[in-house]
Amino acid sequence: MNRTAVIGGGIAGLTAAWELARSGHQVELYEASGRLGGAIAPVSLAQVQVDAGAEAFATRTPAVRDFLRDLGLDQQVVSPNPLGAWLQLPDQAAPMPSTGVLGVPGDPGAEDVMAILGAEQAARATQDLEAPMTWSQEQRPALGDVVADRMGPAVVERLVAPITSGVHSADPYDLAISSAHPELYRTMIAEGSLARAVTALRAAAPAGSAVQSLHGGMNTLISTLEAQLRELGTTIHLNTEVHDVGALQADAVILATEGRQVNRLIGQPHEPSQPHQPAARHGMSRNSGVALVTLLVHAPALDGWPRGTGMLVAPTADHIQAKAMTHISAKWEWVARALEDQLGPSHHLLRLSFGRVTDTDGSLGFASSDTALLSAAMTDLPALTGLTVTGEQLLDHTVVRWQTGLPGGSTQQRSDAQRIRERLSARHSAGGPQIAVAGAWFSGTGLAQVIPDARRTAQQILSR
Ligand SMILES: Cc1cc2nc3c(=O)[nH]c(=O)nc-3n(C[C@H](O)[C@H](O)[C@H](O)COP(=O)(O)OP(=O)(O)OC[C@H]3O[C@@H](n4cnc5c(N)ncnc54)[C@H](O)[C@@H]3O)c2cc1C
Structure with missing residues (x-):
């Protein structure tokens, strides 16, 4: 039996592992943290579980939908409220x-x-x-x-x-x-x-909404994949950061981590040598991650969904610190229902994200304290919704920080990714080990790119 090691238990590693396992490969999956899913994870407020990271997938191609069907999740697919989102500009808010x-x-x-x-x-x-x-x-x-x-x-x-x-x-x-x-x-x-x-x-895109999700959130994709992988006999090693690919007993290896990790793991410490800096014209610091503040409020004023499913904030609208707000319970009907069942009417979940790639040092974001982030969220909320929401209406909140899963997708990074893939392929053709790469750093950010790319990567291993 072919033995494949998959390093990284985000959606890329899980997808590749599943593709290989169902074709009869013996798969060992290694994940550095204590849970699977990477940038897809759950968070609970008042016993209602929603997504802490990625919350939807783009439908511009059928790739994710096909994968969900293959996993038996087709019936769980949900579309967002068609109201759509709004834009916040320095001088106006508009759909x-x-x-x-x-x-x-x-x-x-x-x-x-x-x-x-x-x-x-x-x-x-x-x-x-x-x-x-x-x-x-x-x-x-x-x-x-x-x-x-x-x-x-x-x-x-x-x-x-x-x-x-x-x-x-x-x-x-x-x-x-x-x-x-x-x-x-x-x-x-x-x-x-x-x-x-x-x-x-x-x-050319399929009719209907531009994004979809799963009832219960995208995090249910991870629990489904984990259960199916275990059923297929995949061994999952949590809390196991891989430092040396050579030490793994495998015929093939898939590295489903970001590019600098991959370079370290394949012994190319110098390339890409430096994280790419954003365009010099902005003269700003590199993005170090994002912080998401999810708020549970009891606010009848929000029942009319004043900004549709949420708000995207132009970087020039500097009277607002958040870069986006998702009105989660307006966007997903299953969330509104769960809140109503648990807590009664007029309860709302809102998620505000902080931390722009163009932020200067000292801007509110990934490195800020929970207190500072919560305070900014409560200050921004009235400006973002056009309505008063007071501290007394806040029932619960969480702060989650992300440093992976949004690799930026710069032009420099795209060519680095291409070069790594070509080098690995050339090494294998010359009799070297079979090592392939997958994940957002290589495919581009977002499940619509990561999932089909990881499936293709697994297929390439299967076809050799
Ligand atoms: C806040 C947020 C919201 C997002 N929202 C959306 C959305 O709504 N829709 C959408 O399509 N996309 C969204 N994205 C992007 C999407 O989540 C990512 O593109 C995708 O999940 C990346 O998956 P991945 O497997 O490539 O990487 P990751 O999810 O980062 O997983 C990589 C995994 O590898 C592990 N790892 C790393 N190094 C090692 C090692 N040496 N040994 C073992 N394990 C290792 C890490 O611990 C991690 O679990 C969002 C991302 C973030 C952060």
């Missing part, structure tokens, strides 16, 4: 335009886009429809550079940055377009226009 991808409008002249950009900048954005295409397939540009060139910097600042900052924890001028959305750049070149590419991608 997010309905025709966009990553904030890039498919119809730059639409009323909801005009409401955010103003007539002059909306006119600049529509130039994309006529301007000759000067970008080429060989380039590996950042999302912000492409959008600023085609539609103007106001589109980056007011529509794209709130999303890349709030969702990807990345500066748009440092986020590889291929990492943010693998199809967008190729489609733009084929269509000769960014707006037409957005429209084409939206038309």
Whole structure:
């Protein structure tokens, strides 16, 4: 029987392990921490369990849905409240335009886009429809550079940055377009226009909401995978950080950790030598992680979901410290029901995230105390909802910090990832060990990229 060691028990390692185990491989999975799931984890407030990290998956391809079906979880898939989210800008709060991808409008002249950009900048954005295409397939540009060139910097600042900052924890001028959305750049070149590419991608995407989740939260995917892996005979070693791949008794190894760990594990300590720094034009410090504050409040004023499913905050809206707010109980009906069953009506769960890639030292974020984060969340909440929420209405809260799972997806990191994969493949072809890599650092952030990439990685091992 083939023996494969999988290092890292996040969703990438678990997915690859499951793919191999169900095809008859004897799999040993090693996880450094005391639990599986990595950036997918549960947290409980007043006995209602919700997601502490990733809470949904993008539906732009059927990849995650297929995986959930293969796991028997199809019946658990839920769609969010179609109300959609809002944008908080320095001068206004407005619903997010309905025709966009990553904030890039498919119809730059639409009323909801005009409401955010103003007539002059909306006119600049529509130039994309006529301007000759000067970008080429060989380039590996950042999302912000492409959008600023085609539609103007106001589109980056007011529509794209709130999303890349709030969702990807990345500066748009440092986020590889291929990492943010693998199809967008190729489609733009084929269509000769960014707006037409957005429209084409939206038309090609499955009907329905742009994201989905599972009843009970994405964390139920981890408990399901763990149970199935154990049934398939996989040995799971928790609290076991792997330092030496050579010491493992295996025919093949999958490293499902981030890039610097991989370099250490394969004996390439110098490359990539330094964490990539965000674009110099911002002159800011590197993101060190995010802190999420989840609040349980009893607030009838929130029953009308004043900001839809939540709010993405433009980095320029500096009267607000949070970079995003999810109104969890407005977004997911199962959460609202669980709260009502446990506590009665008018209870709400809200999650505010802090820590931008562009933060300067001393900004509120990953390194701040729980007290400082809670206080900022309570200060931001009225500004974010347009309503008064007082300290007496706060019933419970948690603070969770994340340093992994959001690798940034810079253009530099993308080429480092490619180089590591090529080197490992060349080594194996030359008679070296079979070592493959998976995970967000290599595939791009988000379950829609991590899961199919991990499955492909496992398939490559199976086919050799
Ligand atoms: C707060 C937050 C919210 C997010 N929200 C979403 C969302 O809503 N939708 C979405 O699609 N994506 C979201 N993401 C991104 C998504 O969660 C990640 O892209 C994905 O979960 C990464 O999975 P991974 O397996 O690559 O890495 P990780 O989850 O980081 O797992 C890596 C694992 O490897 C282990 N490990 C590392 N080194 C070793 C070693 N030497 N030996 C053994 N084990 C080791 C770590 O302990 C960890 O458990 C979010 C991320 C965060 C942090």
